[in-house]
Amino acid sequence: MEPILLHEDRLFPVDKYTRDVARALYQSVRDMPIISPHGHTDPRWFANDENFTNATELFITPDHYVFRMLYSQGVGLDSLGIARVDGKPVEQDPRKAWQLFADHYYLFAATPSRLWLDTVFHDVFGMQEMLCSKNAMAYYDHITAELATSKFKPRALMDKFNIELIATTEGALDPLSHHKKLQGSGWEKRVITTFRPDDVVDASRDDFVENIEKLGALTGEDTSSWKGYLNALRKRREVFRAHGATATDHGHPTAATADLSPGECEALFERVLARQASKADEELFRAQMLTEMAGMSVEDGMVMQIHPGSHRSHNQPLHKQFGNDKGHDIPVAVNFVDGLKPLLNKYGNEQSLTIILFTLDETTYSRELAPLAGHYPCLRLGPAWWFHDSPEGMLRFRHQVTETAGFFNTVGFNDDTRAFLSIPARHDVARRIDCRFLAQLVAEHRLSENEAFDLASQLTYRLAKQAYKLEA
Template sequence: MRPLVLDDDRILPADPATRAVARQIYASVRGLPIVSMHGHVDAGVLARDEPFSDPAHLLVVPDHYVTRMLVSQGARLEDLGVPRLDGGPVETDPRAVWRRFCAGWPLFRGTPSRLWLEQELHDVFGVRVAPSPETADDIFDAITDCLARPEFRPRALFDSFGIEVLATTDSPLSSLADHEAIAASSWGGTVVPTFRPDALVHVARTGWQRDVEALAEVSGVDTSTYSGFLDALRQRREHFVRHGALSTDHGHESAGTTPLDPADAGRIYAAALAGRVDESDARAFAGTMLFEMARMSSEDGLVMQVHPGVLRDHDSAVHDLFGPDQGFDIPVGVDFVHGLRPMLEAFGRHPGFRCVVFTIDETTYSRELAPLAGVYPAMRLGVPWWFLDSPLAMRRFREATTETAGFYNGAGFVDDTRAFASIPARHDMARRVDSGFLAGLVTGGLLPLDEALETATDLTVTLPRLAYRRRG
């Protein structure tokens, strides 16, 4: 049985002199509020404020970082409790799911998932033994006992985590009833929606026509024409703004933003409604929709988040059986320089426009993204996310971008998580990485300590507050 012990200097530099400075910087930001502006926690969890059901459905089932690692070693999603769209049989015993997770604990060595999970287990639930087949039941029982207590309900954890604001990710078709319930409650937590129109702008997607019909119904706008479709999206954006939204979110495979002539866009839209659109036209339409979303952001002030470069649901059979976000996203190369050029030429200096650009292709940091963010006032660098939100990758991000874009053309850390209890661990990891990087500048004679301390605070809270402030 291995003890679960957290090294308080984890992630900080190994060099003693630099580590001493990093400790000082980290201590100055360790307790600052969490500004969580991009994530996928279900607002209904906080609206209902019901106790979490069990450790497996809190820490394993919703976290695709965890499940994909276990799948890579032969586990089946059914055996990990992930529900099937067809209602087929899956493991319903959370203790059995938890045992499978604990048996696979060695697989997470060296991964950010291990860092997050260890901190969750240790700091949130008081676990002091490492997961293993021998300890699985005892850990399960200990966490279950915690979850039965009022201080472990969602809103209480939100407050104890020190979350200043939490942004969710929501379909344009959503009524945002959960956000309304939160706002109407006596609880003081701030939870805001994020407008995610992906399902409506990828016209070759199965079910797209059905969703366009639903868009017409919820917006009250006729979507039988392309212009009506745009008007309906504007109406839904207004609905989100009224409910406190600060940003939009766009996950495209390409960074293309070339606008089509409205007549061509209308032709493709009509063909898609008739079920006759081809892949080439679908890609062109997705690019013009990114451009139109930028135009709308310049009008309504919602900050635009763009994270291209992912082939969604690489395993189509898994996607068809388990639904979105379960088919294993895989990175692909992206040309940001040419792709974003139409959008940035049109709106990159617009005072009402702000765009935060993410990537999972590290080769683009110094060659493309930092130079772009270093010249267009409307663009900010999104920190590493999905595949790159790890200590080493975050360090490489700072090394690749700071000399060109500086610190202040960034947008602060985003956790991009569905695993609610991991939010503080993820933000803590980012603070440790930044503290170590800043400490290196101090001990290298490149930055005074007082400026490093100020910068650490700005990276932690000031920059995300500014970057995600509505521009209108």
């Protein structure tokens, strides 16, 4: 069996001088605390602090990176024990699902998932041999036994991983019961929420009208009127801020924004509530709501994150069988220059506003995003995201945006993950790649070593705290 390959100089440059510089930079930041300001871990883990159950439910079931690759090679989601929304039976034995995963582990060669998983297996669980068919059950039994101990409870792992702060993400209608449970424990300062209002601003959703009614009942506002609807959103933002939120998040198909007159807004709102809106109306409503959310961020100071450019649930039959986050999303092209112009015309020069832009369309890095962030005071660039959260993706990001936007119009790294145990591995990859990029600049005499050491610290820790207003 093959040993796990985790060379101490992994991801560093090949030439000795630059590699030595990268290694020195990395050593200066490798043990800095982790700031995880945007992600999708389950808040119940931290509120209840209960042990995880088994290796399959921790590593396979919640991780779309894992089952996406397996599905591409003919492994059905039901055979991995992933529940179906249509109620049909799926594999109930987690050991069988784990064996199937191990049988196909070779598929992940040279992928970010392989690097993250190997790091977790080695550094967290002490495994020395690479996962394969022969050692699958030894892996499963060892990991599952470790998960049953107190040192593997979520809060203990937060300390072990040196995670200073983690932000979860909840919809506008979420009762925040798990965050409420954290209040007064001291953990409410380390586990905070993020306001994601897609459930009440995306008029294309089947449950949109029902959700607007729920929003009214939750806030005591008349959400059948445009004014009452906006007041209800302001009230929900206030509740989220009371539970630690410093940021909002918006997962729209495009970066389109709009600046309609009050009368036009009221008429559009009436159409979407009456289910008389066209597809163009639904897009226009989402566009207007991004501008409304920016205005509310000017009022209350919340940082705004925009994650556009994903064709959600591209595999519709699979989505119908397994539900959200199982339909395999695909990146699409995004027009930021034209899309954001109405919002930026209105709020782009606001010094108090911070909007963090993400993209799955890498062609926009140097052509659109870097010039926009390199000019508008409110704009910052989020790190390489999702499909590009990889060594090469991170390098492409730095190479294409730094010359125009610099370092200080970026926000460090965030892991954007549901896979809790992979967080240290993901941040380690980002730290290594940033140090590699800085070392190259030093080797080319474009940056002094003193500047590089300071920038390594900024990219690892300080920029994220500043951008997400976590300095308190």
